[in-house]
Amino acid sequence: MTITVATLGFPRIGPRRELKHALEAHWAGKIGEAELLDAASGLRTAAWARQKALGADWLPSNDFSLYDHVLDTSVMLGAIPERYRSADGEAGLATYFAMARGTTGDDHGACSHGSVTACEMTKWFDTNYHYLVPELVAGQKLALNRLKIVDEYREAKAQRYETRPVLLGPVTWLSLAKGRGVDPFDYLDEVLGLYSVILGHLAQVGAEWVQIDEPVLVLDLDDKQRRALTRAYARLSRSGPKLMLTTYFGGLGENLSFAAALPVAGLHVDLVRAPEQLDAVLKAAPKSLLLSLGVIDGRNVWLADLDALLARIEPIAATRDLVLAPSCSLLHVPVDLALEKKLDPEVTQWLAFAVQKIEELALLKRALNNGRGSVAGELAEASQAAASRKASPQVHNPQVRERVAGVTAAMEARQSEIGVRTAAQAAVLGLPAFPTTTIGSFPQTGEVRNARARFNRGELDAAAYEAFLREETERTIAWQEEIGLDMLVHGEFERNDMVQYFGEQLSGFAFTINGWVQSYGSRCVRPPILFGDVSRPKPMTVAWWRYAQSLTEKPVKGMLTGPVTILNWSFVRDDQPRAESCRQIALAIRDEVTDLEAAGCKAIQIDEAALREGLTLRRKDWAGYLDWAVAAFRLSAAGVGDATQIHTHMCYSEFNDILPAIGAMEADVISIETARSQMELLEGFAAYRYPGAIGPGVYDIHAPRVPGEAEMVSLMRLAQAHLRPEQLWVNPDCGLKTRNWAEVKPAIEGMVAAARTLRAG
Numbered sequence: 001m002t003i004t005v006a007t008l009g010f011p012r013i014g015p016r017r018e019l020k021h022a023l024e025a026h027w028a029g030k031i032g033e034a035e036l037l038d039a040a041s042g043l044r045t046a047a048w049a050r051q052k053a054l055g056a057d058w059l060p061s062n063d064f065s066l067y068d069h070v071l072d073t074s075v076m077l078g079a080i081p082e083r084y085r086s087a088d089g090e091a092g093l094a095t096y097f098a099m100a101r102g103t104t105g106d107d108h109g110a111c112s113h114g115s116v117t118a119c120e121m122t123k124w125f126d127t128n129y130h131y132l133v134p135e136l137v138a139g140q141k142l143a144l145n146r147l148k149i150v151d152e153y154r155e156a157k158a159q160r161y162e163t164r165p166v167l168l169g170p171v172t173w174l175s176l177a178k179g180r181g182v183d184p185f186d187y188l189d190e191v192l193g194l195y196s197v198i199l200g201h202l203a204q205v206g207a208e209w210v211q212i213d214e215p216v217l218v219l220d221l222d223d224k225q226r227r228a229l230t231r232a233y234a235r236l237s238r239s240g241p242k243l244m245l246t247t248y249f250g251g252l253g254e255n256l257s258f259a260a261a262l263p264v265a266g267l268h269v270d271l272v273r274a275p276e277q278l279d280a281v282l283k284a285a286p287k288s289l290l291l292s293l294g295v296i297d298g299r300n301v302w303l304a305d306l307d308a309l310l311a312r313i314e315p316i317a318a319t320r321d322l323v324l325a326p327s328c329s330l331l332h333v334p335v336d337l338a339l340e341k342k343l344d345p346e347v348t349q350w351l352a353f354a355v356q357k358i359e360e361l362a363l364l365k366r367a368l369n370n371g372r373g374s375v376a377g378e379l380a381e382a383s384q385a386a387a388s389r390k391a392s393p394q395v396h397n398p399q400v401r402e403r404v405a406g407v408t409a410a411m412e413a414r415q416s417e418i419g420v421r422t423a424a425q426a427a428v429l430g431l432p433a434f435p436t437t438t439i440g441s442f443p444q445t446g447e448v449r450n451a452r453a454r455f456n457r458g459e460l461d462a463a464a465y466e467a468f469l470r471e472e473t474e475r476t477i478a479w480q481e482e483i484g485l486d487m488l489v490h491g492e493f494e495r496n497d498m499v500q501y502f503g504e505q506l507s508g509f510a511f512t513i514n515g516w517v518q519s520y521g522s523r524c525v526r527p528p529i530l531f532g533d534v535s536r537p538k539p540m541t542v543a544w545w546r547y548a549q550s551l552t553e554k555p556v557k558g559m560l561t562g563p564v565t566i567l568n569w570s571f572v573r574d575d576q577p578r579a580e581s582c583r584q585i586a587l588a589i590r591d592e593v594t595d596l597e598a599a600g601c602k603a604i605q606i607d608e609a610a611l612r613e614g615l616t617l618r619r620k621d622w623a624g625y626l627d628w629a630v631a632a633f634r635l636s637a638a639g640v641g642d643a644t645q646i647h648t649h650m651c652y653s654e655f656n657d658i659l660p661a662i663g664a665m666e667a668d669v670i671s672i673e674t675a676r677s678q679m680e681l682l683e684g685f686a687a688y689r690y691p692g693a694i695g696p697g698v699y700d701i702h703a704p705r706v707p708g709e710a711e712m713v714s715l716m717r718l719a720q721a722h723l724r725p726e727q728l729w730v731n732p733d734c735g736l737k738t739r740n741w742a743e744v745k746p747a748i749e750g751m752v753a754a755a756r757t758l759r760a761g
Ligand SMILES: CN1c2c(nc(N)[nH]c2=O)NC[C@@H]1CNc1ccc(C(=O)N[C@@H](CCC(=O)N[C@@H](CCC(=O)N[C@@H](CCC(=O)O)C(=O)O)C(=O)O)C(=O)O)cc1
Pocket: 128, 444, 446, 449, 450, 451, 452, 453, 454, 495, 496, 497, 498, 499, 500, 519, 520, 522, 523, 524, 525, 526, 569, 609, 738
């Protein structure tokens, strides 16, 4: 039987974020289109060469994107909203970036001065990658644009790489689309017509197979989606290349027999998230269907258990051809572990990034084709690494275990109910009606980043770096006081990222130097690696809070990232349940919370930006997740007295489904994203009779646009229609780190003026 190795997609940003640097240079006007496209083409070539050299038989093409693959698909289909049509007269690069970022943005988002807003951006399934939401309006004219997928297939072929182009499936694309006055699925036949043409073109230029991604198949599907899938694949299977129907991020569940019966030539299944589906898949999939087994984790960084995998695959490989692959695209893991020179060698031996994952697949293939004996040395090395991880004292800390075992229900509960707490806090804080605050970060300017980079390179000593950060903090506190904000923040200048900063200070986490993963466009994150039991060796934020508070009489919020968000935005342990890891992090954050309180901090914000996105993809699993996630937040927060005000912040707005869980967090104040949705979200909070205070964001920080005072007043008046005035705070809808001071200053000044107007009645 034939065993082959596939990758479903390789990281696009390059080993050293070459794409980010090229994109940002282009947006800054430092390099032209040609130079940007050259850089992109260099990255593609390097990725093909690398994957081939590592032993991949099926190389992907069109997995590369200058910004986002969902946007690429929208542009390919001509789903370009009218407001972008004039950006370059045709659907070229200027139009593409206008859709991604707005026309004058230095980030993603909308633009001022009569220019266009960017497309909406949201999370790709349960990842920290963001895609641009396709938009469809009534009367939309769809038509094929430049066929990037064909161009990139040919580009590879010209370099003698035979590739399997990656195409986002039509039903997933339509499911992600937002219809304005129209149901996106009304466009199904039109979209299928265009997909048929694309597949025809691919066949013409020689593509034998196409990888067609339909991750919606792992979700709860409705009848419309099922009908659409049936219709789509009946039609597309006649269009030319063989189709590898690719599913990931979960098991097919009740969609399995349906998916296996679609008239496609191959089916890829995720056996990392859903290993239990293998037997059912084998039963459902006729031998004529080429099975692609996603056996190596594309969402995490641990070495695979190769012996166990071989034991599972060997009997199958004796009976049918198989493709071995990562569970999903490698987009979600860093490029190359070999670039990490500063990681603890003990931890390093347990890890695999994209490059190492392809090596693992190649090794599995060799073992299956030539017998385990042919790779005995490598297998022994891998199992030795796994054994070292299991036994390592770095991983297992009995004190942490003991402490977690001792957690009681009382530790997860605030002392008194919200009414009592609110009164106690009012007495201590003495805030006016409609108190104003911000979410935590102020602009991470080039100067701030540069100072940190110089400090990290040893060009700036610790004292000079600290002095620089103190100056930034001092200036920011003085400005906040001057403009009359009521509750101040220190600005988070000392933080590289709201998760990484904590990962770097907690035991049980390792962090990388080059382990970048794309979050959106040119923006990347380095998720910390949670490898062991978590504890907090010493306070992490108290000194910065203390310094900031020493500069002002106004209350300064303590600023922390919550346990669920730290968990969801890290690479986490696969040797214990996520809930267990989360509880350990919660205890570490609880220590920080109580230390802040002991230092005199009267209001502490525990950000849970990722609580909503951490929801499991299937509804049936929501309650289980929310139970432990909310309990972890409560454990982190509830160590304080009634008079200490606990804030939380969530910047993604689809909360209506989970309001009881948000209520159960028992935060005193929650700040949320609402600016773009005209406060609609508050209807849900009102209907649920949310008892705490709410800061509905009045300034959409995702856009460089500066909102006027009147606009913010009218948003707050809309909020007043839903909530009691004494429940309302006035704040932006997220941190200001990606903005610049020229936007932030007038926007926040306007916000303070808006609060004054509201107080005047
Ligand atoms: C709120 N969001 C976050 C998410 N996930 C996180 N982990 N963090 C978040 O804040 N998810 C959802 C949203 C939106 N997502 C993002 C993701 C990323 C950014 C962002 O701004 N990323 C920065 C990198 C941040 C960082 O780690 N900075 C470091 C390193 C800076 C750097 O690149 N230095 C250069 C040298 C610079 C110089 O010499 O001048 C280098 O090392 O080469 C730091 O500040 O120290 C990005 O630029 O991509 C925002 C929202």
